[in-house]
Amino acid sequence: MHFLMMMTGLSLAWMIRLRWVEASGIWxxxxxxSLIAFLLPPLLLVMTAIAILWMGPAGQMVLRWEGWLSYGLAIAFLISSSFLGLKLAWEAICTLQTIRQNPVIDVHGNPARLLNLATPYSARVGFWHPELVVSQGLIDTLDADHLEAVLVHEQAHATYHDTFWFFWLGWIRRATLWLPQTETLWQELLILRELRADRIAAQQVDPLVLAESLLMIVSAPVMQFAQSEICAAFSWAISRDRLMERIDLLLAEPEPNRTVNWWSFSWLLLACLPLATIPFHVG
Incomplete structure (x- = not known):
């Protein structure tokens, strides 16, 4: 029964991912x-593994080796996922240590780490309180208005603690790269993160100035300074279609101010269903 339970959880996770279709619409x-499609399958697998681990290898099994096989697979999945999380955390800490070796300067009243690079670059890097990082090339390339637009965009990332939340989403991404559409959903969440920051910034600065800043920075040579899990970069390397999507939304009429319906995330409670089988387990 444990092996059947594991295969059922895996099948459901696979099916949920396959049914997701990228679509346009209100942010x-x-x-x-996108977030439900990204989170629900991994959570379902984790809860299934925890339930099997809790019940142990003993019980009424169809085959003699079934209990130990499902038990071993559950342990392997949880250990490998934990290892990937620790590896990601170590990489993030190393990135932060590298950034903090750079001097702090004042940019329009904002403390920022200065990178001695000719390429225009700006980002928020870190966890709950990410540091602002700018390059010398950014300061030399943009005038005061365009630089202010970039800084307001980066402040929006800090306000929503994007780097903190995407660290955990990045952990899920690395642990479930083998599930269908993981990378596609990850890229969708990244562009939605940027669209939100663009929308917030456009309420404080001229959207046309922000769009011009985006074009000037993205047209510069691509530079990946830090991993996307803890880095929200204004010059994030995106495809031409994604770039045009950001610019079109900046220049279009503002979207209706519709808040996220948090009740829709109650679907994530379905991931806890495997735990409901524990009281019925017969050792």
Missing amino acids: AERWQR
């Missing part, structure tokens, strides 16, 4: 659909 609706 809040896209965010809800």
